[in-house]
Amino acid sequence: MEKRTAQLELNTVIAREQGSNKNPLQDLYVPTKIEEFFNWARKYSLWTYPFVTACCGMEFMSVSSAHYDTDRFGAALPRFSPRQADLLFVVGTIVHKQAPILRTVYEQMCDPKWVIAFGVCAVSGGFYQNYATVAGCDRIIPVDVYIPGCPPRPEAVLEGIIALQKKIEQYHTTGKRE
Amino acid sequence: MPTLLPELKKILEDTYGQEFIINEALKELYAFVDKNNLFSLMEKFSTIHFDFLMDVTAVDYLLQNKKPRFEVVYHLFHTKTYDRIRIKVPVTEEIPEVASVYPIWKTAYFLEREVWDLYGIKFTGHPDLRRILLYEEFVGFPLRKDYYIRDEQPLIGLREVEANPTV
Numbered sequence: 410m411e412k413r414t415a416q417l418e419l420n421t422v423i424a425r426e427q428g429s430n431k432n433p434l435q436d437l438y439v440p441t442k443i444e445e446f447f448n449w450a451r452k453y454s455l456w457t458y459p460f461v462t463a464c465c466g467m468e469f470m471s472v473s474s475a476h477y478d479t480d481r482f483g484a485a486l487p488r489f490s491p492r493q494a495d496l497l498f499v500v501g502t503i504v505h506k507q508a509p510i511l512r513t514v515y516e517q518m519c520d521p522k523w524v525i526a527f528g529v530c531a532v533s534g535g536f537y538q539n540y541a542t543v544a545g546c547d548r549i550i551p552v553d554v555y556i557p558g559c560p561p562r563p564e565a566v567l568e569g570i571i572a573l574q575k576k577i578e579q580y581h582t583t584g585k586r587e
Numbered sequence: 588m589p590t591l592l593p594e595l596k597k598i599l600e601d602t603y604g605q606e607f608i609i610n611e612a613l614k615e616l617y618a619f620v621d622k623n624n625l626f627s628l629m630e631k632f633s634t635i636h637f638d639f640l641m642d643v644t645a646v647d648y649l650l651q652n653k654k655p656r657f658e659v660v661y662h663l664f665h666t667k668t669y670d671r672i673r674i675k676v677p678v679t680e681e682i683p684e685v686a687s688v689y690p691i692w693k694t695a696y697f698l699e700r701e702v703w704d705l706y707g708i709k710f711t712g713h714p715d716l717r718r719i720l721l722y723e724e725f726v727g728f729p730l731r732k733d734y735y736i737r738d739e740q741p742l743i744g745l746r747e748v749e750a751n752p753t754v
């Protein structure tokens with residue numbers, strides 16, 4: 410799909426440069442499937458809801474700042490209402506007192522929705538194996554991509570977002586989440 | 588301002604008939620105090636400008652087999668002379684109660700709630716002794732050494748975690 414888009418752009422540029430009188434509209438037709446088209450749109454407009462509870466939040470700030478720029482992947486716009494978000498970032502330690510809140514936030518998000526567990530605390534509880542901490546936010550909500558690290562490097566987060574985009578390509582427009 | 592501690596030590600030892608130890612390096616006065624004397628002693632400290640209650644915490648000596656089992660520890664600070672006072676109050680397992688110092692220092696409001704939350708030591712005279720870090724549904728006191736550390740008490744039903752297919 411991107412290949413075709415890129416090729417198209419190239420064609421258009423070449424045609425313009427060479428003063429060709431080829432109808433440019435002709436290049437605007439891209440044969441595709443509706444599912445592929447929707448998923449292509451979805452994967453480049455991930456509106457995120459940052460659920461930030463602990464020290465990983467610092468790393469999340471640096472990832473979303475201009476230096477690493479998650480906007481290149483269309484995942485920079487934070488929405489502070491879960492109803493407007495498609496991507497839930499669980500950033501930091503989740504304790505049992507907070508578990509009902511996280512589940513409520515997840516349930517308020519509209520389908521289609523995805524979840525990224527950011528940092529070992531959210532992935533598995535990390536070194537907090539005790540009475541207060543939930544051992545991994547996947548015990549509360551389904552998680553799509555796990556990013557390990559304490560905290561993860563920004564590069565790891567970007568790789569996680571790319572992995573999620575690959576996953577979104579497989580998503581069924583009409584189907585439900587498995 | 589010069590340190591108050593040697594003078595204070597003499598007065599206290601005369602009044603209470605027990606030993607108060609000075610740690611020169613830390614500029615600190617240190618003593619074990621009976622819990623019946625605690626409140627009057629603390630009031631005395633506050634009148635001579637020990638105006639900062641730095642911490643209230645507790646220790647559980649279950650594994651050391653020490654009797655009585657708990658100690659409540661108070662740290663005071665003098666904001667003019669920089670003197671410190673550390674008071675330890677032994678508390679038994681059967682009656683885990685000690686007088687609240689909330690009427691003297693308002694900051695005890697949170698500190699004592701934390702000790703109640705994690706050790707289950709009651710502070711008589713505290714206006715609102717509730718859990719502060721954990722939730723009300725929690726049963727038991729997790730920093731007591733007989734609480735098993737991995738004993739979780741979830742508020743909501745947790746999911747079964749399956750192996751996630753790789754992307």
Ligand code: SF4
Pocket residue numbers: 463464465466500501502527528529530531535558559560561
């Ligand atoms: S993974 Fe490390 S950095 Fe992130 S919240 Fe846990 S302890 Fe903090």
